[in-house]
Amino acid sequence: MRVSMKVDGVTYEDEVEPRTLLTHHLRDGLGRVGTPIGCDTSNCGSCTVSIDGESVKSCSVLAVQAAGADITTIQGLAEGSEWHPVQKAFQQHHGLQCGYCTPGMIMASVDLLTRNPSPTEDEVRHGLEGNLCRCTGYQNIVKAVLSAASELRGEGPIAGSFRDADEPVPATSGASS
Amino acid sequence: MIPAQFDYVAPTTLAEAIAALGAAGEDAKILAGGQSLIPVLRLRLAFPTTLIDLSRVSELRGVGEDGDVLVIGAMTKHSDVIEDPLVRQYAALLSEATSTVADPAVRHRGTFGGALAHADPAGDLAAVALALDAELVAEGPGGRRTIAAKDFFVDYLETSLSPDEILAAVRIPKLTGDWGVRYEKFNRVAQAWAIVGVATAVRTEGGSIAEARIGLTNMGSTPVRPHSVEAALVGASTREQVVAAAASAADGTNPPSDLGAKADYRQHLARVLTARAVSQAAGITS
Numbered sequence: 001m002r003v004s005m006k007v008d009g010v011t012y013e014d015e016v017e018p019r020t021l022l023t024h025h026l027r028d029g030l031g032r033v034g035t036p037i038g039c040d041t042s043n044c045g046s047c048t049v050s051i052d053g054e055s056v057k058s059c060s061v062l063a064v065q066a067a068g069a070d071i072t073t074i075q076g077l078a079e080g081s082e083w084h085p086v087q088k089a090f091q092q093h094h095g096l097q098c099g100y101c102t103p104g105m106i107m108a109s110v111d112l113l114t115r116n117p118s119p120t121e122d123e124v125r126h127g128l129e130g131n132l133c134r135c136t137g138y139q140n141i142v143k144a145v146l147s148a149a150s151e152l153r154g155e156g157p158i159a160g161s162f163r164d165a166d167e168p169v170p171a172t173s174g175a176s177s
Numbered sequence: 178m179i180p181a182q183f184d185y186v187a188p189t190t191l192a193e194a195i196a197a198l199g200a201a202g203e204d205a206k207i208l209a210g211g212q213s214l215i216p217v218l219r220l221r222l223a224f225p226t227t228l229i230d231l232s233r234v235s236e237l238r239g240v241g242e243d244g245d246v247l248v249i250g251a252m253t254k255h256s257d258v259i260e261d262p263l264v265r266q267y268a269a270l271l272s273e274a275t276s277t278v279a280d281p282a283v284r285h286r287g288t289f290g291g292a293l294a295h296a297d298p299a300g301d302l303a304a305v306a307l308a309l310d311a312e313l314v315a316e317g318p319g320g321r322r323t324i325a326a327k328d329f330f331v332d333y334l335e336t337s338l339s340p341d342e343i344l345a346a347v348r349i350p351k352l353t354g355d356w357g358v359r360y361e362k363f364n365r366v367a368q369a370w371a372i373v374g375v376a377t378a379v380r381t382e383g384g385s386i387a388e389a390r391i392g393l394t395n396m397g398s399t400p401v402r403p404h405s406v407e408a409a410l411v412g413a414s415t416r417e418q419v420v421a422a423a424a425s426a427a428d429g430t431n432p433p434s435d436l437g438a439k440a441d442y443r444q445h446l447a448r449v450l451t452a453r454a455v456s457q458a459a460g461i462t463s
């Protein structure tokens with residue numbers, strides 16, 4: 001089937017077999033390998049992308065179902081060389097170790113913060129329940145998301161675990177981590 | 178894994194979908210949100226020859242009213258059910274239970290109708306449909322028929338839909354008056370299916386229970402409605418009376434024994450969670 005979709009701002013049109021999963025189309029068809037596959041059971045969330053503004057597990061959607069859709073992957077979040085605030089927060093708070101879950105974790109976090117700009121710690125944990133991380137123990141992921149939320153609200157990031165040496169220490173905001 | 182090959186059709190009306198289902202023969206399958214079906218295809222546990230995708234049939238989506246009844250299109254996504262103001266007002270039990278289903282990304286694709294048609298006894302929404310006396314509207318080449326929830330769930334992953342029928346909508350009588358609701362879901366880790374779940378809607382009058390509706394998740398091959406507990410709850414106004422009535426919640430049930438729990442533990446949970454859910458729904462604290 002001919003399928004056209006917009007991925008990270010670029011429109012692609014390709015011949016796609018109906019059985020092709022969106023995640024395979026993105027990776028193998030379009031060469032956009034920023035979205036990893038972590039499981040065979042729709043549980044891990046590492047493949048999370050946004051379709052028309054909603055987070056979905058791209059391993060659980062057929063590429064043909066995404067015909068005409070506007071898709072954002074982890075590779076489309078940054079503005080030029082400027083990282084998205086959630087990406088920055090994951091780096092600052094050491095929200096990753098091996099990094100395998102990170103693209104999905106960040107896409108799910110962006111979706112969460114779009115719907116709930118001021119989540120509590122508990123809401124962050126629940127909001128990310130579809131994303132598994134085998135490394136971090138989640139603590140720093142939660143910190144990163146709370147910090148990104150604070151930054152996106154215009155209240156500045158929460159004092160982070162890691163900073164570049166030349167970066168000023170951000171003022172501690174009202175939000176706690 | 179990559180699913181085995183199949184043909185794919187994406188009709189835009191229900192009539193076209195019914196015709197496509199008829200034309201594709203007996204190994205065709207409906208694709209709704211795909212959140213149960215695509216994992217099954219990917220593990221190659223099913224080999225449909227044709228998938229008929231309902232996601233472009235807009236008439237199957239959305240929530241409306243028909244007098245005293247709420248009408249929810251089968252293709253309404255879990256995330257839309259949760260947010261819908263009519264559902265919140267007249268079937269709050271459904272929005273509460275739906276918010277415990279899976280995780281946000283799965284809820285952005287999975288549908289109410291798909292969850293019911295899939296008929297997994299561990300699924301949260303069948304017990305809610307049963308407790309709220311929902312009716313399921315099926316459409317096929319022979320026209321439309323309405324099936325009561327108690328007759329819809331036949332066995333493990335089996336419903337009374339015939340292979341040429343499509344579940345079009347779910348009709349739920351509105352709860353009006355002083356109803357409290359609670360879905361108690363017992364699971365040990367995030368994003369997991371219920372080991373046992375208890376859906377309750379309770380109407381109180383002057384502090385005591387006037388009417389109770391209960392649906393049990395994962396206590397057998399279909400959802401269970403413990404009518405004897407509902408009857409015993411009438412008049413209850415203390416925690417002790419609720420616990421006494423809930424003591425028979427597992428009577429006659431035949432829950433599975435699996436990695437999640439053994440059958441006798443599930444029966445224990447059904448009693449405890451029923452008491453908890455009813456007390457909470459009725460606002461009975463002591």
Ligand SMILES: Cc1cc2nc3c(=O)[nH]c(=O)nc-3n(C[C@H](O)[C@H](O)[C@H](O)COP(=O)(O)OP(=O)(O)OC[C@H]3O[C@@H](n4cnc5c(N)ncnc54)[C@H](O)[C@@H]3O)c2cc1C
Binds near residue numbers: 278
């Ligand atoms: C990681 C994960 C966790 C989950 N956790 C839970 C949970 O905790 N609780 C829970 O209740 N569910 C859970 N689910 C399942 C989820 O609720 C699914 O959305 C639901 O079971 C199926 O809905 P769907 O729209 O995705 O249907 P699909 O997967 O598209 O279809 C499921 C089946 O129903 C048939 N079907 C679908 N729609 C119709 C229709 N309109 N008419 C006739 N037949 C139809 C299909 O042919 C197929 O056989 C989970 C799923 C995943 C992937």
Ligand code: FES
Binds near residue numbers: 037042058
């Ligand atoms: S790859 Fe694990 S949920 Fe998609």
Ligand code: FES
Binds near residue numbers: 134136
């Ligand atoms: S950082 Fe390794 S899985 Fe999350």
